[in-house]
Amino acid sequence: MPYTANKPSGTPSSVELRARIQGWGADLDPKDRPSVPRERFDPNSTGAHWDFPDQQPEPWPRERSIEHQHLTPVFGTSTPPKGMSGAMRQYAYRRFSEARAAHWLLLMAADRVDAIEAHLRSVLTLHPDNPITETGVLSEFSHHPVSSRIGKKRADLHHNWLDPIIVGAPWALAVGFIWFIARTILKPQHR
Amino acid sequence: MKRTTDFLGADVVIDAVGAEADGNFLQHVTAAKLKLQGGSPIALNWAIDSVRKGGTVSVVGAYGPLFSAVKFGDAMNKGLTLRMNQCPVKRQWPRLFQHIQNGYLKPSDVVTHRIPLEHIAEAYHIFSAKLDDCIKPVIVPNAA
Amino acid sequence: MRAMVYRGPYKVRVEEKDEPRIEHPNDAIVRVALAAVCGSDLHLYHGMMPDTRVGMTFGHEFIGIVDQVGPSVQNLKPGDRVMVPFNIYCGSCYFCARGLYSNCHNVNPNATAVGGIYGYSHTCGGYDGGQAEYVRVPFADVGPAIIPDWMDQDDALLLTDALPTGYFGAQLGDITEGDTVIVFGAGPVGLFAAKSAWLMGAGRVIVIDHLEYRLAKARSFATRKHTTSPNTPTSSWK
Numbered sequence: 001m002p003y004t005a006n007k008p009s010g011t012p013s014s015v016e017l018r019a020r021i022q023g024w025g026a027d028l029d030p031k032d033r034p035s036v037p038r039e040r041f042d043p044n045s046t047g048a049h050w051d052f053p054d055q056q057p058e059p060w061p062r063e064r065s066i067e068h069q070h071l072t073p074v075f076g077t078s079t080p081p082k083g084m085s086g087a088m089r090q091y092a093y094r095r096f097s098e099a100r101a102a103h104w105l106l107l108m109a110a111d112r113v114d115a116i117e118a119h120l121r122s123v124l125t126l127h128p129d130n131p132i133t134e135t136g137v138l139s140e141f142s143h144h145p146v147s148s149r150i151g152k153k154r155a156d157l158h159h160n161w162l163d164p165i166i167v168g169a170p171w172a173l174a175v176g177f178i179w180f181i182a183r184t185i186l187k188p189q190h191r
Numbered sequence: 192m193k194r195t196t197d198f199l200g201a202d203v204v205i206d207a208v209g210a211e212a213d214g215n216f217l218q219h220v221t222a223a224k225l226k227l228q229g230g231s232p233i234a235l236n237w238a239i240d241s242v243r244k245g246g247t248v249s250v251v252g253a254y255g256p257l258f259s260a261v262k263f264g265d266a267m268n269k270g271l272t273l274r275m276n277q278c279p280v281k282r283q284w285p286r287l288f289q290h291i292q293n294g295y296l297k298p299s300d301v302v303t304h305r306i307p308l309e310h311i312a313e314a315y316h317i318f319s320a321k322l323d324d325c326i327k328p329v330i331v332p333n334a335a
Numbered sequence: 336m337r338a339m340v341y342r343g344p345y346k347v348r349v350e351e352k353d354e355p356r357i358e359h360p361n362d363a364i365v366r367v368a369l370a371a372v373c374g375s376d377l378h379l380y381h382g383m384m385p386d387t388r389v390g391m392t393f394g395h396e397f398i399g400i401v402d403q404v405g406p407s408v409q410n411l412k413p414g415d416r417v418m419v420p421f422n423i424y425c426g427s428c429y430f431c432a433r434g435l436y437s438n439c440h441n442v443n444p445n446a447t448a449v450g451g452i453y454g455y456s457h458t459c460g461g462y463d464g465g466q467a468e469y470v471r472v473p474f475a476d477v478g479p480a481i482i483p484d485w486m487d488q489d490d491a492l493l494l495t496d497a498l499p500t501g502y503f504g505a506q507l508g509d510i511t512e513g514d515t516v517i518v519f520g521a522g523p524v525g526l527f528a529a530k531s532a533w534l535m536g537a538g539r540v541i542v543i544d545h546l547e548y549r550l551a552k553a554r555s556f557a558t559r560k561h562t563t564s565p566n567t568p569t570s571s572w573k
Binding site: 314 | 372401478486487526
């Protein structure tokens, strides 16, 4: 009880818990807990057989945080930056440190631009984005869409209406852009 | 929760929710929908509220790098210890292997769906919309 | 190879993609046998993580068979069945040397605040993940381990992220005997955290979620009390 020195009532005894729950108390002793202490200096235990790793070759000027003294010896090479989103990303990394909100907000904005650019680009290929299949909504027909949602006290139901707007926005913007360009090109000229 | 703990609060609270915590419209919409916060801090704030003064909040839920509106004043005034990190996985393995061999844990109990890689879009939707009592989907690539 | 790719918020699909190559002497290429979707993958899926690029492959939970190894790899050979931690780490930097494998400084050029993670946006280093047929595994001598013969494949998959994370969460709580522990979130990590709290000697473990079916799972996962939590929590007692 917080108003007296006693602990709260109703906690079962350790004997009872040990009998009821498989493995209760197996890690009671902190010495048995692998992350206690959290920092433990043991460089030879990791399997690394180098003091500093070899440098991975840089296939393009790799964007990096300005809080790094130099490029890390190993890095990911997925999806190089390209297009306007790529330029925004490279600017965010070059100009702002991780400490600045502008760094992250610019990267988030670049993500949105990337989605629009990708949808536009996909229209020019044989594999355009298909919002029906890619959102997986077809699974609604076979995975209890109604019983999963109705009658349950789920906290997410009262903002679900926002989801189609968020999903559809880059798609709608891309389609709108194409429509605008097409209309401009195809509009009959006044003589 | 206060009633459950005789109005004291818990000794330890573990946040295993992360960035898409729900239960507060303003927080969830500004964070998860509009992406103006690094993550919805609802679970963090409820953790700060439900732990006792002097207690510990452990955070393993994932959050993004942008700021979030956390009740830091309450955490300070209550004298909390906040401990958190992404888990260093391999350090846990020797001990967890022992626990599994002793029969204390059967991790695969949480798997609810087994879906081919080609249907990954459905897998994500079912998991995201929490359909069909989904807890953990496993993906099977064709080459396997 | 076939690989999952991100196409924008709430949109993913499977495409033909080049197989990953050895880019560093200690890389391995792993043919994925099983992968999983993590609750944190949903943050990527919803467009919440900065620098999530269209075309990236997600997936930081996977097990598989070693297909190729780089010239400096000593501990693995093609054909080995391996489980791979979701952390990408070098084993030799300030943080790795002190056991903080999730905070490696040598693998993520994009951000110093976070280590390397497979398929978790460029904020976590820009590595393609394991929801694909093949995946590049850096520092193959450090991270991956051969799956023990006695271990179930699904168990090995859950050991790449969800179970250790829940277990670690319980350790961070410094639980002493008889403590009252509350776990927010009855997803896989929360369920494992709750069970881990019992392993550490908790006196009571209360699991909270707004989804009743997850609380039902928590009940059979050896927890004591559980509460549903949208805006008006109600508690149910075992």
